[in-house]
Amino acid sequence: MAIRGLILDLNGTLYFKERVIEGAAGALMQLRDAGYKLRFMTNTDSKTRAQLHELICSYGLDLPIQEIFSPAQATFDYLKKNHFSYTGLLPEALEDEFSPLKRDDTNPDCVIIGENRTAINYQTLDTLFRHLMKGAELIVMQPGRHYFLADGAHLDTGALAAMFEYATGHQGQVMAKPSSHFFTMMLSDMRLKGSEVVVVGDDVETDMMGASKIGAKSILVRTGKYQSADEFLTPIKPSSVIDSIADLPKALTLF
Numbered sequence: 001m002a003i004r005g006l007i008l009d010l011n012g013t014l015y016f017k018e019r020v021i022e023g024a025a026g027a028l029m030q031l032r033d034a035g036y037k038l039r040f041m042t043n044t045d046s047k048t049r050a051q052l053h054e055l056i057c058s059y060g061l062d063l064p065i066q067e068i069f070s071p072a073q074a075t076f077d078y079l080k081k082n083h084f085s086y087t088g089l090l091p092e093a094l095e096d097e098f099s100p101l102k103r104d105d106t107n108p109d110c111v112i113i114g115e116n117r118t119a120i121n122y123q124t125l126d127t128l129f130r131h132l133m134k135g136a137e138l139i140v141m142q143p144g145r146h147y148f149l150a151d152g153a154h155l156d157t158g159a160l161a162a163m164f165e166y167a168t169g170h171q172g173q174v175m176a177k178p179s180s181h182f183f184t185m186m187l188s189d190m191r192l193k194g195s196e197v198v199v200v201g202d203d204v205e206t207d208m209m210g211a212s213k214i215g216a217k218s219i220l221v222r223t224g225k226y227q228s229a230d231e232f233l234t235p236i237k238p239s240s241v242i243d244s245i246a247d248l249p250k251a252l253t254l255f
């Protein structure tokens with residue numbers, strides 16, 4: 001089946017360390033001219049779509065805001081679809097966007113675990129744990145264990161979620177890469193099937209894994225967090241490996 005759409009990872013694929021990958025803007029222009037539908041994804045859970053858009057523009061890449069997908073939209077979409085009320089560690093920046101949904105701190109349908117560090121103390125965590133024990137669903141905005149800043153490694157959202165999974169003995173629902181919910185949301189936004197799409201990214205475990213869940217082909221780029229021989233060290237094999245996003249238009253002619 002012909003490829004009609006592309007799901008492109010942002011960090012490490014289009015830009016890295018606040019700099020656009022050489023040739024990225026030109027490649028995107030060629031892909032749009034060739035008629036591909038494009039969607040862009042990130043696992044950053046602490047920002048609204050508008051904030052992400054502004055950040056990407058500040059790097060010098062001009063993407064339409066409605067093509068950017070993050071755990072915020074995935075979580076909102078999941079709660080709305082299931083008519084869920086929520087409580088939990090919702091990132092502060094998302095409070096306005098989530099205001100159409102029902103917040104319930106007494107008897108919630110689900111507990112959201114996202115990046116809200118100011119809310120964390122034993123009392124809060126224990127209250128959330130007790131909601132989960134009464135049957136509320138655990139919503140994991142993104143499964144990252146840790147992330148790096150200039151001063152070293154920091155605890156990430158997935159690590160906190162794992163604490164609740166360990167305590168309750170139940171797995172949470174992941175809203176970001178590599179969950180099928182996240183990738184299916186982008187597919188339905190493009191009105192395409194998995195077999196009509198190629199996923200492009202620098203991370204075998206999240207980008208390629210997500211592609212395999214929706215039956216899409218995938219291309220690994222040797223930029224960002226890519227480490228030499230990543231494609232051989234995992235059971236999830238990309239369909240193809242290219243040096244950078246600049247080579248994507250040419251690589252797609254072989255699909």
Ligand SMILES: [Mg+2]
Nearest residue numbers: 009011012202
């Ligand atoms: Mg990446």
